[in-house]
Structure formats: structure tokens, C-alpha cells
Amino acid sequence: MRALVINCTLKPSPAPSNTEALADVVSAELRRRGVEVETVRAVDLDIRPGVKTDMGPGDDWPAVHDKLLRSEILVIATPTWVGHPSSVAQRVIERMDAMISETDDDGRPVAYNRVAGVVNTGNEDGAHHVISEVSGALVDIGYTIPGQAWTYWHLGPGAGPDYLDDQTGHDWSDKTGRAMAANLVAVAEALAAHPMSAPPE
Amino acid sequence: MRALVINCTLKPSPAPSNTEALADVVSAELRRRGVEVETVRAVDLDIRPGVKTDMGPGDDWPAVHDKLLRSEILVIATPTWVGHPSSVAQRVIERMDAMISETDDDGRPVAYNRVAGVVNTGNEDGAHHVISEVSGALVDIGYTIPGQAWTYWHLGPGAGPDYLDDQTGHDWSDKTGRAMAANLVAVAEALAAHPMSAPPE
Amino acid sequence: MRALVINCTLKPSPAPSNTEALADVVSAELRRRGVEVETVRAVDLDIRPGVKTDMGPGDDWPAVHDKLLRSEILVIATPTWVGHPSSVAQRVIERMDAMISETDDDGRPVAYNRVAGVVNTGNEDGAHHVISEVSGALVDIGYTIPGQAWTYWHLGPGAGPDYLDDQTGHDWSDKTGRAMAANLVAVAEALAAHPMSAPPE
């Protein structure tokens, strides 16, 4: 079983990413459960604006799209900015929009029988909304969202520290992240054994 | 397999409900696939404000809670008002909040291994948001949301007719509703055969 | 100048309301600036489901509607439940929906030249979203939202204490609440002196 973690931080490598730090907790638990995990830092790539799978020469999205199709599990890891998923996360979701009309040999949307979850960090409030926004979009595209397949961290109220700067609450976020990993694996395995069919006419 | 449809219209019986009319398309397809379906019209009940499972004498929620625990499939059917899920839908979700800390004999949150989807109608725009809001809340509580487990109807832009008043677009909404039913059943069956476990410590 | 604060807690009187406690900071600052402030606890009233201004005998909404029309300033104070404004807040917004088509003698929607802001408390994350949801609905109805006309409080991550149980962060929430009051008064005064006209044909 394979998982793709797309880190949607605004900060290019090699800057430390708070979001990746929390996503790494989820990745570690996925690996402990036998999943092969790959992480992509989307801001390091040239992901062109648009809603097609290939936006032409120089577009780095098609390679990410290939990784998505090889992965039963997807984790979108995103910071909160002004209360929303990052522009990089929204770019990723926009590029995934084309998957709504891509089908496999059995006529199933390619996202069927894949599961997804959300990791979120912020220096301020917004997590539940970010998780709903991303989860809702992925359900639209055809991903299944397992129960409690998310974790988050921020301190409140008002603008505060980043995840890597303050240990407060890490226990909760990390434990919730391990539960997320368990739930992603459980539902991915259930769908592998009992897959969804193509939509009825 | 059992499904509970909670119709969150603002209109008490016996007024016709546009939302129920579209939910009935989903219910019919669920029944055709062998599911026993019960519909509750929440506004006809006295569902008290609060976040406990039992808010005291006269509270009609505990009976709905029992139905939820007997049903592998949940459909929240809600109109859009001012761009949001109805106050009745939010009341239902608030009362489900207590389920986050209710566990079964194996230590699993009671919503684990149950699936949910959303039916939405409106006289104006709002469907994707309503679906995300409700789906996000149900994932928080522990429900699994199958890919494309939703349908909706409204015409735009601006305030327009109700579902029962205009046939435009019914084909799309009904077909999407049948796919929703198929996806709910498929994922519910997968989880029945390969259930999620209690969250790791 | 008059302000109406609608407290949308789920708890009937005389239970203490965390949301009201933070709203009281805003009310005190409004009074200090010469505004007459009235607070309504919506859950104590029988506000019927529906989208008309008068839903018939026993409906307590018409009296609240009268208070709205006497007030240049509106404060919606709501707890966060499952990441959303409370069902009581959504009920209030639904009943305000009728105001979209109510006009004054000059053909202006009755909400024009009135301002609104949002107070939010929670035992978990959700404030920015709650504030956006409520503000967005009120803009739809015709209220003007002054810059930074909101305040909130919760601690994170995960479920935590209530506002009245923990002093952490009160300084920030209270100061932000006083700025909210100042901004509501400033924009209400500007609109009183230079009012908006009826929409062009």
C-alpha cells in the first residue's frame, strides 16, 4: 500500500516546514503499518494554474498526478493562512479537478477506492474549516474520507507561535495524527478488498 | 443493512418538502440495493438545544440517537438557507457531537464503520458549501464519507424556483443521487467486512 | 445610537454563557462610547423555524425583528459547535432572510446603513470560519461589516476549556473586542451622516 503526502506549505525547501513536521508524525505511523510513503513539497514544483492534468511544457503537475494514481492513500498537509487552506493547497486541488472526469478501465472515476485525510498547522485559528474545505473538495473528486482522518495544531486565540516553536498540545496533535494514519489504512484496506463500482447510469 | 435519512427542512409536516423529494430518489435507490430505509423529519420533533445525548424530559433526540446506532448509513438532507445548512441540520449535528466520546465495547467511537452522505436543495446557490460543512462535521464525529456521496439541486443565479416547482436539472440531480446511494452501500459493505479498529493509544 | 446583541448560546437562562461573557466586553465598550445596548438571549425565546418575519401565533421573532429595526448596530454572539455557528445563530439568520425583501420608505433594504459584527467563543477551533459565515450572511442581507468588527476566544488544539474557566488569552480577546466596538460605532456614525441609497434599477 502506498501513500502520497503533499505538503502545501508556502515555504520552498530547504526552509523548515511546520506543516511537514506534523505530517511526519502521520507518515511515521503509516510506515509503521507497512505503508510506503512519499512526500512532495508542492511549492518546490512549477504547478501551473489551470484545471487540466497537463498544462503544457514545464508543468510539473503530470508527475504528481502519476504519483496520485499509484497511491491508495493521499494526505493533504496545509498551513492555515487568513483562515483558509494555502494557495498551494488550492492549486493542488484545482489540478485534481480534472480527475473528476478521468476513469479507469472499469469506468470508475480514478479517485474511487482511494482515501484521503488532512494535516493542518497554523499560527492562528482555522483548522476545522481548512479540514472541511479540503475534505469536501476531495469527496467531490471521488476520494473517500475515513472517519477522523485528520489532525491539526495551533494555539489560540489570536496569532501565536508555530508548531516547531512550542511543544504545547503536541501530544494531542500527534496522537490524533496516529489515529488518522490508522483510519486511513483501515479504510484503504477495506476498499481494496471490497471496491466501489462505477456509478450507475 | 439500514439507512437513516434525516430531513432537515424548516417546514413541519404535512407541508411538502423539496429536500425530502430529492432525498426520496436516494432512498429509492438504497432500497433497490436491499437497504432498509427510515426517514425522520427533524422539525416535527422536539430536539432540544444542547450537546448531550439526552437533554431531559420531553427531548426527542434520544430516539433519533437510537436510530443512528442501528443504521450503517446516514443521509443528512438539508435545504440551503442564506448559504448554510439549515438550523435544523445544525441542531442535529450539535446533538451528534456527544457521539464523539461514546464508544462501543471495543473502544471504538460509535460512528466508526458507519458512512454518511448529504442531499441538498435550495432556491439559491450554496450546495457545495453545505455539503462540505455537513460532511466535515460528520468526519469529525467519526463517520466515513464515501467518494461522491452527495447530490444537490438549485437553479441560479439569484433566488429561483424550488425543486418541486421546476424540472430543469432533475436528471442530473437524480442520477447523482443514485450514484450517491451506490457509493454509500459499497463503502458501508466494505467497512462491515473489514472494520476500522479503535484508535491507537 | 442603539445596539442589539443577540446571544446565540445553546444554554437557556439562567445558565452562565461563555459567549455572553465575551460579548459583555464589547457591550461595555459600546456603552462607554454612548451607545444604548440591549442583549437578547435567543434560546430563551420561541423562534420558530421558517423564513418569514412572522411565523404565526406564539412566534417570538417579530419582537426581535422590531429591535433589529431600532438598532443601527447588531452583534451576533455565538458559540462554535462542531466548527460552525450554533443552530440558534443559524435560526436567527434564517429569520433575518426575510429582511432581504423588506424596504424602507426610500426603497432601501432595511439592513442598509446598519452595521454588524461577530463575537465567538468555543471550547475548540472554528472562530475565523464562524465569523466569516455570519458576516457573509449579514452582508447578503444588507448589513455593512466594518473592518475588524469581531473578536473570539478559544484555546487549542483539541477540545479545551471554556472562556469562563480559563483566563489565558482574555487580554487579547478583550482588546480585540474593544476595537470591534470602536469600529462598529465609527462606521455606523459614518453611514448615519452619509447614508447608502436604494440600489439602482
Added chain:
Amino acid sequence: MRALVINCTLKPSPAPSNTEALADVVSAELRRRGVEVETVRAVDLDIRPGVKTDMGPGDDWPAVHDKLLRSEILVIATPTWVGHPSSVAQRVIERMDAMISETDDDGRPVAYNRVAGVVNTGNEDGAHHVISEVSGALVDIGYTIPGQAWTYWHLGPGAGPDYLDDQTGHDWSDKTGRAMAANLVAVAEALAAHPMSAPPE
């Protein structure tokens, strides 16, 4: 009085933009009311990821930031993608985040006494949510949102035509857009005559 319209389409020039076509209705009405209007197509610029006003050499944002500070009126025009504001709109909002801590000579956040509104088009549902998301973020930054300072267009349900491809509903969207322009000008003038002060300590 000056207005800046930021078109957040995903399509670089010279491709026709549906969102710009509807924004042009608002711009025409602003001009008719004596406002000087400039439009920026954000995707044509190199707006770097980040939350500072200047992200270094090659960053095109500082020039847009200058335009914002010269404009009493801001219009964010964005398409809906997967139910959300576009990634380009979110990028713009992220870059505006730095304005929260920028103040003028009187200690006022630079967005105070400026007004903003939202234009939205889509090939599917999402307008109310997009408008709330963008408006909520701008209120956070300090912009005032006049009542009914938005317009939108899409047909539903399901994926449908673009604004430039179908005249259905243009009358409503255009009329709503002209009201939006009137309301932006009215509140901008009111704030120019009676400005907000710096937040109290």
C-alpha cells in the same frame, strides 16, 4: 476616488476571462459614478508564495500592494474552482496578510477606511461561499464590506456553461453588480468623510 479590481482567473492573458467580463459590469458602473478604475490580472504577474509584502527580487506583489494603498475601493474578482476561491485569489489574500500589521501615520491598520467587494463566476455552484470566504478574510485584514457588495453568476445544478457562453441570468448578475458598485462608492464616501480611528489600546 480610485478602485482596484484584481481579477483572479487561472487563465493568463490574452485568454478571455469570464470573471473579468462580469467584473467589467461593476467597473463600468464605478466609472459612471466618477471612480477611476484599474484592473490587474494577477495570474499574469509573478506573485510569490509567502506572507510578507516583499518576497524578494522578481516578486511582482509590491507593485500591487502600492496600488492597493492608492485605492479606496477593492474588488476581488474570482472564479469558483472545486467550490472555493481560486488559488490565485488565495495567493492575493495571503500577500495581503502582511497588511494586518502595517499602519498609517495615525496608527491605523492601512486597510481601515477602505471598502471591498467580491465578483464571482463559475461553471458550477459555490458563489455564496466564495463571497463569504473572501469577504471574511478582507474584514480580518481591516477592510469594510458594504452591504450587498457582491455579484455572481453560474447556472446549476452540476457543471454547466461559463458566463461568456450563456446569457441566462445575466440581467440579474449585472443589476446586482451595479448595486454592488453603488454600495462600494457610498460606503467609501461615508468613510472618507467620517473616518475610523486607530484601535483603542
